[in-house]
Amino acid sequence: MAEFKQADSMYEWFDQRLGIDKFVKVMMTEYWIPKNINFLWAMGVLLTVMFTLLIVSGIFLLMYYKPDVNMAFDSVNYTIMQEVGYGWLFRHIHAVGASVVFLVIYIHMFTGIYYGSYKKGREMIWISGMLLFVLFSAEGFSGYMLPWGQMSYWAAYVITEIFGGIPLIGGDLVVWIRGNFYVSDATLTRFFMLHVLLIPLAILGAIVFHFYALRFPHVNNEAGEFFDFDKEAEKYLAGDKKNSKVVPFWPVFLSKDFFVLGFFLLFFFYLVFFHYDFAMDPVNFDKADGLKTPAHIYPEWYFLWSYEVLRGFFFEIAGVSGKSLGLIAFALAQAVFFLMPWLDRSPMVKPANQRPYFKYWFWFLMVDLIVLTVYGKLPPTGANAWVGFASSITFLTLFISLPFVTKAEAKKVGGK
């Protein structure tokens, strides 16, 4: 036990017991971030803020929501949207926030890919980030079921049905997930539990891990430059702020993040109050009806690309059914981003536009993902089905070719 002096102030009293001084230094004032960054480096803070907004609005919704097939729809659309003071505000923030958080996640993720921020020591940052992507996807999917509208019901039906394609255990697995032979009250209640407890807990843990994973390899910078953070930090602390390559997290880095956050929130609130249909599908304002299939069933926009990979394979190839092929491709699509650090065989950590081959790969991927997303929503008939097939094949081919493309690049640049 350490010896305690009589504290002279309340601050000192707490500092003796909690090490506030040290904590603030480690977490804020002497947590070093590269100076050479652009606004894309603010996405992490944006996501933290968005997640906080989702938690807070979610807590308010939780006070009035009823996870019961007979009450869920009206508890959302009548009680929360029309009776509870500002209930509509929390619902709008929650629904639009859930959609926009994925937009920022995608920007964050493709920033990482563009600048090569997943390799040479940053593998765990990438892995933990991808884990968060999967957890957020599960959170989004489970939450979408709760208002118990037509799209809630039928999306749940279609997505849980996917697991039925798994060999041997598929049929049993679907029943186990649904808690019934069809999407029912048991399904709603268990997805409610997942949405408000288990997955948020896992997300909180994964966020802490993601932040922690940043500490040792440090944040990447716009040029992909590696330098000695300790030396640069010394320079900064000695007063040579202008020549140091680093800035402290607080206040320098965060001041820029708050500025980006301000304008981002302006955009976000515009969507929340005036332009929310993209996140609150009109079809979902019809109450769930298991006997009435909607003309078009589609998931939320952020799942469309992987949904299209799933249904892109619509015919049998070499005796394997389209359904099985789609399922295999879908499973690969979920896992393949995790492997980025190992699929990229080039040692270059540079923005993609400075990498001779990778730049083509990157923009090709962007285009293909947009095509997949758009065609994931359109009805899969006629030419659309073939576009879906071609873009799904392209997606898989891109990832299969990545090691070869980057290997060739490594050779060309001579290991630099």
Place this chain on the structure above:
Amino acid sequence: MKEFKILAVIAALVGITYYGIEPYAHHVMHPEVKAADFAFKDLKNVDTSLAGNVVNGKVLVEANCLACHAIEAAGHPATIPNADAAAAYGVVPPDLSSAGRIYDKNYLANFIFDPVSAMHLSHKYPVGGAKAFPMPAYNWMSPQEIMDVVAYLQSVTPKVAEKDVHKATYDAACGRCHSMSYAKSEATTPKDAIKAYMGATPPDLSQYIKSRKEHYLHGFINDPQLLLAGTSMPRVGLSEKAQEEVIAYMEDIGDSKKAEREDVGLRVMLYTLIFAILAYLWKRKIWSEVH
């Protein structure tokens, strides 16, 4: 400058994706149909330029309509309860008090001449079919007589106060078949009767302003067959003004917080803008020390 370029690239990627999954996909899944026609130009059986005679109209209405219809506003209340009326006719016959106010004149005249063709329901009630529409065609009346009836109906319709008009029009136009639970209003025709009469229970309209949206409702109410071929919902024949009142009522009930939302929205955005400007100034000050 470079940051603006990056922003432009992201805006372009997001914009293209948004266009594809929202306006474009919507256009593919819901193709545009013919514009709403509030003159009901397809109905030409009655010459509506004839001036109607209210006195003669009164005689005709009392002789031909009152056996089934109430006209509360003219002192003719319903003679049997709704449940009995529904059992007798399939659906509760409308009280005609507001007919002169909510229906288009041309539609109303042609409806009296031949209800089934005016409602666009010949697929449900084909000539010589097993089922007949409860109201007979009055095609034996002369155009002048029909216009007399229309003139009379227009003369008895009471003026509705501005604040009640949305609900009054909705009740008269939709309330016999549709319930609206969020307004605590139930269809005046009993549930089982209306289900048997229409073939399915007409949907509860509480959230239709959100699930169908104003644009769709505008076309659908004017002529349901155009957007949902084969539906047993009739073309109701509302005038443009009456239809707007119905849609306004659906919004009053289904999106009751709209005004509050738009007001709060502007305030929140203004506040956020001030925050963003302050944050920018602070950022400039802080970064001037490190650049």
